[in-house]
Amino acid sequence: MSQINSKITEEIRSKVKALLSAEEIAAFVGFIDGTLPMTARPFTARSPEDADRLVFNSFCVVNPAVYLPPLLKSLEPPRRPTDPLPEGPLPKVGILATGCWSRNISIQLQENQIARERVVVLGTGCRGMVDMRKVGSIIDGREIEKAYELDDRISVSGKGFSEEILLEDVLRDNCLTCICPNPVIMDHRVGGQVPDRRVDNRFPFVDEIESKSLDKRWEWFQNEISSCIRCYACRNVCPLCYCPTCFVDDSRPQWVGKSLDPADTSIFHILRAFHCAGRCTNCGSCETVCPMGINMRVLTSKLTKDVIDLYGTEAGVDSDAPLPLTTYSETDRQDFMV
Amino acid sequence: MSQSWEPKIIAFLCNWCSYPAADLAGVGRMQYPPNVRIVRVPCSSRVSANLILSALKSGADGVLVSGCHPGDCHYISGNLYARRRFALLKNLIEFIGIEPGRVNFFWAAASEGGKIVEVMKTVSASVKELGPAGRMVKRFDVPARSPQQKFA
Ligand code: SF4
Ligand code: SF4
Ligand code: SF4
Ligand code: FES
Numbered sequence: 001m002s003q004i005n006s007k008i009t010e011e012i013r014s015k016v017k018a019l020l021s022a023e024e025i026a027a028f029v030g031f032i033d034g035t036l037p038m039t040a041r042p043f044t045a046r047s048p049e050d051a052d053r054l055v056f057n058s059f060c061v062v063n064p065a066v067y068l069p070p071l072l073k074s075l076e077p078p079r080r081p082t083d084p085l086p087e088g089p090l091p092k093v094g095i096l097a098t099g100c101w102s103r104n105i106s107i108q109l110q111e112n113q114i115a116r117e118r119v120v121v122l123g124t125g126c127r128g129m130v131d132m133r134k135v136g137s138i139i140d141g142r143e144i145e146k147a148y149e150l151d152d153r154i155s156v157s158g159k160g161f162s163e164e165i166l167l168e169d170v171l172r173d174n175c176l177t178c179i180c181p182n183p184v185i186m187d188h189r190v191g192g193q194v195p196d197r198r199v200d201n202r203f204p205f206v207d208e209i210e211s212k213s214l215d216k217r218w219e220w221f222q223n224e225i226s227s228c229i230r231c232y233a234c235r236n237v238c239p240l241c242y243c244p245t246c247f248v249d250d251s252r253p254q255w256v257g258k259s260l261d262p263a264d265t266s267i268f269h270i271l272r273a274f275h276c277a278g279r280c281t282n283c284g285s286c287e288t289v290c291p292m293g294i295n296m297r298v299l300t301s302k303l304t305k306d307v308i309d310l311y312g313t314e315a316g317v318d319s320d321a322p323l324p325l326t327t328y329s330e331t332d333r334q335d336f337m338v
Numbered sequence: 339m340s341q342s343w344e345p346k347i348i349a350f351l352c353n354w355c356s357y358p359a360a361d362l363a364g365v366g367r368m369q370y371p372p373n374v375r376i377v378r379v380p381c382s383s384r385v386s387a388n389l390i391l392s393a394l395k396s397g398a399d400g401v402l403v404s405g406c407h408p409g410d411c412h413y414i415s416g417n418l419y420a421r422r423r424f425a426l427l428k429n430l431i432e433f434i435g436i437e438p439g440r441v442n443f444f445w446a447a448a449s450e451g452g453k454i455v456e457v458m459k460t461v462s463a464s465v466k467e468l469g470p471a472g473r474m475v476k477r478f479d480v481p482a483r484s485p486q487q488k489f490a
Contacts, residue, residue, distance in 0.1 A: 209433065218435025218473060247388060255388045263476035267391050270430060274387045277426050299430065306429050311422065325426075328418035330408065336428050338444045338457055 002149040008056045008124055008191035012096065015122060015188055017051040019094055025120050026075050026091035029064045030054045037147040038132060038156070042067060056096065056191075058130045058149055058167065063285040064095055065104035065239035069113045092118045096190075098126030100174075100283035102183035103316030104239040107279055109185075110323055113242055123186025125194030128167070128175035129284070130154065133293060135170050139163060174284030174297060177202045180317060203305045205298045221266070227292040228265050234286035234296055235272055240279045247271055273299035278307045278324035279315045345399035345465040347374045349458070350385045352417075355406035355448045362451035370455045371462040374402065381405060383416035387427050390441055394474040400440055400465035404454070407445040417445070436473055439464045 016028045031040040032053045040059040044067070045051050075091040097105055102123060108114045135144075135156065145158040155164045179202065181194050201207065209217055232248060235241045247255045248268060255271065257264040273296065280300040287297040308314055310333055313324045351357040357378045363370055379385055382405020393401050403424065411417040424443045432438050442461050446454045 206433075214432075214435055214437065216435075217433065221434040253388075253392065255392060257476065261476050263395050263474055266434070266474055267395060270391060270434065271387055274427060274430060277423075277430075299434070302433050303426055303430060306426055310425060325419070325422055328415060328422055330418070332418070332421050333425065334408075334421055336425055336443065338442050338461065 002057065002151050004127070004151055004191065005057045005149065009054065011190040012054050012056055012122060012124075013051050015190060016045060016054060016094060017048045019120065020045065020051055021048045024092065025094040027071060028054075028094035028096075029067050029071065030096045031056065031060045031064070034059070037144045038130065038135065038154075044071065056124065058128065058154065061129045061132075061172070061285070061288040062237060063101050063104055063239050063283040065097070065101050065108065066237055066241075066285070068093065068095060068105065068119065068239070069108060069242050072114055072118055090115075090118055092120055094120040094122060097121045097123050097183045097186060099178065099180040099182050099184070100126075100281045101239075102185050103180060103281040104283060106185050106316045106319045107281070107323065108239065108242075110319065110326075120188070121183065121186045122188050122190050123183030124189070124191040125182045126175075126178075127181070127194055128171040128178065129288075130167070130170050131172040131288070134172075135165060138165055138170065172284050172288065173205070174282045174287065177204070178282070180281075184317060184319060203301050205295070206302045206305050209298060209302075221269075222262060224294060224298075225265050225269050225296075226262070228260075228269070228294055229292060230260065230265060230268060231291060233289045233291065234294075237285045237289045238276065239283070239285075240276050247275075269296055269299060272296070273303060276300050277303040278311075278313075280304055281316050343466075343470065345373050345462060345468075345470070346397065347371075347400040347402060347458075347462055347465060348393040348398040349374050349376045349402040349404065350379050350382075350389065351376055351402075351446075352382045352384075352405040352412075353378055353380050354412040355410060356382075356404035356446045356454065358448035359404075359446040359450045359454040362448065363455045366451050368451060368455045370458045373462045373465075374458050381411060381413050381416040381420075383411075383413070383420035383423075385420065387423070390427065391431075391474065394436075394440065394471060395476045397471070397475055399468070399471045400461060401442065402458070402461055403441075403443045404446050404457075407447055410447060437468050439468050440471060 019025045028045040030043055032043040033055055034041040038059050042062050042064055071093055077086055109116055142161055143158050144156045147154060147156045152167050153164045177199050178197055179199055209220060256268045287295060307324045311324045313321055315323055351360055385403050390401050405417040408418055444457050
């Protein structure tokens with residue numbers, strides 16, 4: 001067992017137990033062990049007993065901030081849409097937050113999706129999460145029956161094999177380029193601060209595509225999205241996507257058709273990424289949950305890179321700075337215009 | 339490509355400066371290319387990425403978006419917010435392989451009838467050069483039913 005992560009797990013359990021017993025929070029969003037090896041499942045703990053099931057490890061690949069706005073809403077007393085909020089404090093929710101998760105919480109705060117006084121953040125430094133596909137390719141896709149983590153390695157075994165894999169070889173690509181492994185907002189700390197990672201190039205994939213010719217880029221894009229089955233898992237899992245009706249579900253006008261026509265799939269991907277412009281935290285949830293292994297994070301990374309180049313800011317890192325697309329400067333570049 | 343091919347260009351013009359500029363061009367009997375189909379919008383910031391991509395999807399060979407000059411927006415700063423979005427959108431669609439000349443942005447004041455005609459001419463010439471749009475066009479679209487049909 002990883003010493004670091006089991007210590008964090010212990011701290012989470014005792015802290016959450018205390019918060020839930022004292023009824024300081026009504027629920028806590030964290031993770032429990034999944035049913036398959038190397039998986040962790042998002043979980044809402046609502047009683048002190050639930051808290052004993054919480055875990056933290058390198059398999060927590062889904063950004064739990066996605067559950068925050070709907071969970072807070074569900075804890076409000078039922079009322080009609082036009083009725084005012086009831087007097088007095090509303091139930092609070094606790095949440096576990098690493099660097100990028102806390103950035104998403106910070107963005108939700110800035111976008112008025114959640115109220116700061118109703119959220120209790122348990123912050124932890126994060127050493128990165130494991131990409132199942134990378135593990136799979138190392139063990140040639142054999143079925144893993146058992147897996148456990150050590151501090152810098154994971155050990156996987158199955159029928160006729162047992163291997164120890166270095167953690168840094170199987171971290172997700174977004175974790176390898178993470179610039180913010182420690183939480184930007186928190187109320188309680190669990191575990192220690194982790195050192196900032198040395199990231200020489202934050203956008204290696206974007207650079208690679210940018211260096212191609214126009215036709216090659218189009219070829220790459222069409223090839224990349226060709227297997228998309230439009231399950232919208234990448235949208236559902238994203239903490240930025242809280243629109244009551246997403247553009248993909250609009251029927252009049254129908255921005256994207258329901259068909260698998262490449263034009264529809266292309267528009268879906270461009271718009272989904274564009275809606276995350278200046279907001280994406282590179283948490284990697286979208287890419288992780290894609291059943292078809294599509295690297296759609298390249299598109300949001302391209303936008304992040306451009307936002308840094310053009311406007312010098314990045315979402316969620318500094319919670320006092322306005323989000324890049326909710327502000328402007330008179331001197332913004334406009335040399336792209338005719 | 340046949341000699342007679344003419345591009346279809348959709349222009350989203352803001353109600354307060356660019357549309358009046360096109361109007362002024364009309365009143366002043368300045369000729370502009372018939373390839374340009376104008377859609378009047380309240381402000382350049384009304385022009386979402388959805389609208390631009392829908393135009394391309396529906397077979398437009400080029401798109402033009404225009405609003406008031408910075409500082410002149412009827413809603414004070416709509417065009418300044420829009421400018422950031424347009425810059426990012428243009429970069430993104432070029433990143434995925436849409437030809438740079440397909441989607442164009444510019445500012446025009448209500449008095450700039452001559453300028454808007456010039457821009458329309460340049461854009462339609464450059465789109466003509468690019469040829470018919472092939473990327474992003476939906477090929478087998480089922481024609482949408484109009485609201486009237488619903489009650490027929
Ligand atoms: S999760 Fe993958 S397959 Fe599903 S819609 Fe997103 S990109 Fe397409
Ligand atoms: S993709 Fe866009 S419209 Fe859909 S939920 Fe996300 S932000 Fe909203
Ligand atoms: S677009 Fe993907 S990487 Fe960005 S915040 Fe959403 S889920 Fe995370
Ligand atoms: S009203 Fe013309 S750009 Fe806003």
